[in-house]
Amino acid sequence: MELNDKQRTFLESHHAAAMITIARDGIPKAVRVGVALVDGRLWSSGTQERVRTRRLRRDPRCTLFVFDQAYSFLTIEGTVTLLEGAYAPRDNLRLFRAMQHRPAGPLNWYGEELDEDAFLTRMADEHRLIYEFAPTNAYGPA
Template sequence: MTNLSPEEVEFLRTQHSAAMITVDAAGVAKTARVGIGLVNGRIWSSGTAERVRTRRLRRDPRSTLFVFDGTFRWLSIEATVTILDGPQAPEQNLRLFREMQGRASGPISYFGGELDEEAFLARMVAENRLIYEFEVARSYGVVTAPSF
């Protein structure tokens, strides 16, 4: 994991919800809630080819993630996003969802239901799912419990 401290990496191992900020053509910041996970030391998130944020990232790959745990701990990550959308994308989504859910095997929770691996991969193909991979340029925040 480039440009992240061991404490930031540990924080990301336990926090899978983030706000993803992209920039529209007029330069206005746009925010979406996303799930994130560390896969092979890289920050990944799932999206689809049709999403507005995917179009924005194809035009301008810069993005910021804001990750927080509901207490005082938070991390901001400025990054460049690479879109992984080849034939390996369904399997990459499986790896990401297994990481986020802490399930090395068995069914995957997906939008309120449980899918076996075959059904999950078929759904990823049907939804034209892809992976956003974040290359960290800068990070800052408070990832350890503050002492008051």
Template sequence: MIGNLLTMDPKVADYLTGHHAAAMITLRPDGSPHAVRCGIAVVDGKLWSSGTAARKRTGLVLRDPRCTLFVFGSSPDDSYSYLSLDTRVSILDGPEAADQNVALFTVMQAGLNPPEGSLFWNGKPLPLEQFRQTMIAEERLIYQFEIIGSYGMF
């Protein structure tokens, strides 16, 4: 399957596991781009990001699932590296979305060393159950990216 890290170019997969900052570029109805910064991570071999039902990009993706992800270099040592991904986006917004967000943020925050049993939200650690309840209250969902093509300097 395209987009699963087990079948993708190992160099792309390696870059994605170490880089969590991206720009998500969707298409407005007139074809013009709409770009926002987002966090991404590989969870169980799938590339995910978090959003909400009310976000503009959610509506744009529901209308047209094509999306470009621009993945930034993660440190001064690789500040000029980048990876561009042509993707199709699926939205995961079922009853498991809160737990999927916990899994996503656990991967994204691994290097930040949140206190045990918690994840950071708005700069403060929240116990996992409180974090999960926050995901539910905010109607958080997951954007899942099927990678169609990739290019860049990475």
């Protein structure tokens, strides 16, 4: 399923989301994440050790609830592919440039300004990966 222009426009300016994964006992679990479109693909960042990563390895189904500061939202249901390995730090650089609207220069990481090399090193040290969402359904007034 392709997101429509209105949904893509919403995602270009709204990066706050709740990511809902499915626990082993079938109970949905939600966590706050950041999301952004990178080259037309919907991405979020995580680490290899995160509980949600383990859940997605077992069951790739996921729901995103992307929201603004008022009452507009976009819900996206789909599956997740984990993008990891040698390219993951560079993919995270692209993702965070999109989320922070900084096509060049330093990036903010937990209140610290990091130049590109330091950012890439931090992503590798943290074993960061990318969650790539393949939407199967999307709805909301966005």
